[in-house]
Amino acid sequence: MNKGTQLMMTAVASLGFLGAATATTQAATWHQGTPTALRGHWKDKTINIGKYFGTENVYSYESVRVRKSSVNVYLTQSRGWGIRNTKWKRVGSNAYTITGISKFTKSSPARFTFKRVGHGYVHVYYNGRNIAKATPFSPYFYRVSKNA
Structure with a gap:
């Protein structure tokens, strides 16, 4: 075999290995619980709602x-709502999706998505909708504590 043929075969083989390696890294993996990067207490800005x-x-x-193994949302000192029996996966470089069973219905599935929008700030979505969108509250949540 001449050197040109050997070079061509080596190039084709290396492209085949490269394609196989990238295909296996694309798969999303579900993990039990919640991501440690999100655990803790998150809060948005306190506002005066008395005018309403x-x-x-x-x-x-x-x-x-x-x-x-749970995510809970509260409005000041309300009872709150959320999910339990959670599992999560990373859905982008700055986002996580957490699914679980709704605490209200105790049977229907629900989903929270946390998307990092700045240093120390996240947007929180419940079943695809921003939880602060139709309210006077800020959509930016910041971490108050790493202990929930």
């Missing part, structure tokens, strides 16, 4: 607590 109810000073905020 005709009073002077009523302050409120939304918060999200990500625990080892």
Whole structure:
């Protein structure tokens, strides 16, 4: 075999190995629980909602607590809502999706997505909808504590 043929065969073989290696890294993996990068207490900016109810000073905020196997959302001191029996996967370089069973219906599946939008800030989505979109609250959640 001459050197040109050997070079051509080596190039074709290396492209084949490269294609096989990239195809296996594309697969998404589901993990039990919640990602450790998101665990903790997240909160958005406290605002005066008294003007919406005709009073002077009523302050409120939304918060999200990500625990080892659950995600809970609260409005100031409400009972809250969320999911349990969670599993998660990374859906991009700055986003995670966490699925689980809704705590209200106890049987229907639900999904939270956390998307990093800045240093220390995330947007939180519930079943594809931003949880602060139709409210007067800020969509930017910041980490208050790493302990939920």
